[in-house]
């Protein structure tokens with residue numbers, strides 16, 4: 409099926425990617441009548457839509473983060489469950505491997521299949537379902553880390569760095585800055601799988617989403633709220649891991665700990681200047697996005713005749729795909745930014 413066929417019913421509008429045939433947007437940046445939401449991160453899941461189609465997990469996350477109002481009508485679809493959107497368009501979700509509930513939106517119309525992947529990754533993640541390759545005519549990909557410099561190391565190796573530091577510096581409080589949705593839970597789970605057994609100590613901002621993951625069967629072992637430990641008991645945290653949002657690793661909040669060691673966990677930490685900016689002593693490369701090699705590999709594996717690129721290092725990926733003989737074009741969607749998370 410040709411690019412031109414899909415362009416008749418899939419378009420880019422100021423609010424985002426738009427399926428004209430079913431009058432529905434994918435991850436719109438403005439409130440719309442009907443929205444398909446790929447996952448719960450703030451740059452994809454906004455509030456104020458009339459009708460929302462998403463996985464049950466994503467709907468739960470949106471409720472937890474107040475992205476769903478009383479008046480919003482929700483339709484939860486499990487991976488693989490087909491739903492007739494009307495106008496001849498069939499919708500189903502395939503797992504994206506990005507965070508709990510994250511999905512690629514698969515749209516079928518008039519013999520053409522378009523897959524909007526949302527954010528995705530191929531590296532293993534014990535806290536969500538793995539990415540599923542869906543053969544399609546048009547594959548719509550992100551390009552957040554689309555530069556050859558981005559080759560994400562295995563998370564186990566990064567977590568081992570942290571465990572080594574804890575052994576070497578048992579008097580210091582290791583304060584690890586993680587995003588509340590996805591990264592926090594993935595880091596905790598990976599530490600458990602590496603044999604770390606002490607309780608985690610957690611900033612209040614991470615609590616609700618961690619409990620939500622637990623309600624879907626995830627087990628993070630023992631964790632306690634920092635706020636439940638009396639201020640005088642600073643020693644409790646020594647040689648332990650404290651988790652908080654990235655902005656808190658060395659602000660007023662972190663001063664309550666004895667000899668803090670500020671650490672950030674982010675995909676951008678491969679770029680040293682970014683770690684310095686955050687004034688982190690230790691940087692762990694933890695990304696929930698596909699790296700350079702995985703972006704190209706995924707585009708190839710879908711066997712799509714056309715690749716559309718939404719956001720990130722759009723030009724670099726477009727060029728690399730064209731060099732490999734693929735048809736690729738930039739959509740230049742606005743309002744997507746990993747750093748807002």
Ligand SMILES: [Zn+2]
Nearest residue numbers: 447449506527
């Ligand atoms: Zn995301």
Ligand SMILES: [Zn+2]
Nearest residue numbers: 449451527746
């Ligand atoms: Zn995103």
